[in-house]
Amino acid sequence: MVFPRELGNSTSRQLHDAHAIHMPTLVVPVGSTEQHGPHLPLDxxxxxxxxxxxxxxxxLRARDETHWVxxxxxAYGASxxxxGFPGTISIGTPALAELLVEFVRSACRWTPRVAFVNGHGGNVDALRRAVTQLRHEGRDAAWSPCVAGNADAHAGHTETSVLLHLSPDAVRQEERVPGNRAPLAELMPQMLRGGVAAVSSLGVLGDPTTATAxxxxxxxxxxVDACAARVVRWEPDRGGMLT
Known part of the structure; x- marks a missing residue:
């Protein structure tokens, strides 16, 4: 019996039957719905x-007997x-943390382990709160960021390049213009008071014009390499992040 690959396309009977042979690990993407400048989609x-x-x-299914789902x-996070920009929908840190806690409490009735894969930096506090609590309760949850070296902050070279690779038709090429390229540490005091709009009228922190597929x-x-390595090692730190 092979475990189904996608939870949304599975039936309860499939999961029940496969569970007798393999205990699955559930991998859960966590993102946001928020502005990404004039050139990238909200998702x-x-x-x-x-x-x-x-x-x-x-x-991981290719190397580990397929018990990964x-x-x-x-799709909604702390944003x-x-x-300050239309289209953004934020549920905030407390609500996101509670959602993640209840998600894992429910999922752990049939899966022993849950790995969150996080695509939005604003979700980190909620993930830390939730996973710390879950692990204190004895539930085997952890999270990994989607990170790359030398990444810029928001809707700039890094994210635009990745979208040009993953979803080129979703990138509005003619709307790519540089945003505020100052270091994030320098911008943070203003952002804490007024959000991204206080430092960039475009909502861009970085330069998307240099992005390529x-x-x-x-x-x-x-x-992918970094996230897969973290999940395989499964060594959560005190905040539940896989190292």
């Missing part, structure tokens, strides 16, 4: 988290810093 973080999780599940993405392919591969 950019969710697309990236879903693609990384999908690639990780594919890799991918859940539908959690309050982007609420080839660069996106490289960055995406780096994200």
């Amino acid at each position: 950019t973080d969710t697309r990236i988290a879903t693609a990384v999780a999908d690639a990780v599940v594919t890799r 991918m859940a539908p993405a959690i 309050g810093e982007h609420e 080839d660069e996106g392919r490289r960055i995406f591969a780096e994200m």
Whole structure:
């Protein structure tokens, strides 16, 4: 019996029958619905988290008797810093943390382990809160970021390159213009007071004009390699992040 690959396309009977042979690990993308400048879609973080999780599940099923299952993405996160722009929908850190806790409590009735794959930096506090609590309760949950080296902050070179690789038709090429390229640490005091709109009228932190699909392919591969390695090691730190 082979475990179904996608939770949303599975039946309860399939999971019940396969469970007698393998105990699955559930991999859950966590993203956001928030502005990504004039050139990227609102679901950019969710697309990236879903693609990384999908690639990780594919890799791990190839090496590990297929007992990895991918859940539908959690597509709303803590995006309050982007609420100065239309289209952003933020549920905030407390609500997201509670959602993640209840998600795992329910899922752990049939799966012993849950791995969240996070595509939005604003979700980190909620993930830390939720996974710390879950692990304290004895539930085997953890989370991994989708990260790459030398990434810019938001809707710039990094995310635009990855979207040009994953979803080129979703990128509005004619709308790509540079945003605020100052270091994030320098911008943070203003952002804490007024959100991203206080430092960039475009909602862009970085330069999307330098993005290419080839660069996106490289960055995406780096994200997948790092996430897969963390999940295989399964060594959560005190905040539940896989190291």
